[in-house]
Amino acid sequence: MKWLKKTLRREQRELEHARRRFIRRPDEAHLHDVRTAGRRFRSLLEDVAVLVQSKRLRRRVKRAAAATDAARDTAILVRLLEVSVGDAEAALARPLLERLRAQEHRATRDARKELRRTHFAP
Amino acid sequence: MKAQRVDLRGVGDLRGLAERVVRVRLREARTLARALDRRDCQSLHDFRIACKRLRYALERFQGLDASLETIAGRLAAVQERLGEAHDRDVLLAILPAAMSATERRLQAEREASIDRARAHWQECEQLMQALDSHRI
Secondary structure, eight states: OHHHHHHHHHHHHHHHHHHHHHHHSOSHHHHHHHHHHHHHHHHHHHHTTTTSOOHHHHHHHHHHHHHHHHHHHHHHHHHHHHHHOOGGGHHHHHHHHHHHHHHHHHHHHHHHHHHHHOOOOO | OOOOOOOOTTOOSHHHHHHHHHHHHHHHHHHHTTHHHHOOHHHHHHHHHHHHHHHHHHHHTGGGOHHHHHHHHHHHHHHHHHHHHHHHHHHHHHSOTTOHHHHHHHHHHHHHHHHHHHHHHHHHHHHHHHHHHSOO
16 A cells, blocks of 8 residues: 555654654653654554564564653653642752652663664664 | 554555554543543553554544544543643652642642543544544
8 A cells, every 4th residue: 555655654764863863962852752753653553563564663663662761751750840849848859859850861861872773764 | 551453454445444443543542431430540541542542543544534633633632631640640659758738739630630631532532423423
């Protein structure tokens, strides 16, 4: 099916572009883009699994997504904690915030390292 | 939660492909929608993933039927609210016990997000009923 071939190629290319952008500039926006592109592409591969043999590719996309989970989770927790704590509990939150910020930094670095090794180019 | 396999045997064109994929993803989401009553973390997470799969499928095929885009938009709102609830669940799990005021606030926000997700899902259901009665 022509549509399917074209769509697969386009979504795979979008994921590869998002991956490269994240490698160049590993910030929250690029992390979000690479995760979204990965999820979209994976869902397409799952939808058409009967027509397109892609077990290894699906596994690669899944592994790459998992490598970015910690970076995304900690980034979200930091932002949420920053806006949720009132003045009365700010001092109690500080050690947790510092720990989460350090985790976010490490997790983003690890995600970048993993994504440098993984390519999606069609 | 693993995606259900879509049986595409005998499918020869794009419309047929869209029809089968959307039906399966729709069934998955509807089955998992009971999470909105259970309100536990894991059920809500599974339902959110099912909504995501359905939304991606609808967006991919929206050129075939204008109503798919509208439903996808409502599903994005469901997902957004469930995402907010999930983020609060994760933070609540690691919050120091002494931070009771923050805990209460996050709990209240979580419940409000689930209520809003339920309202968006009901809108989706109304829109999707039309899909049940006609071919894409």
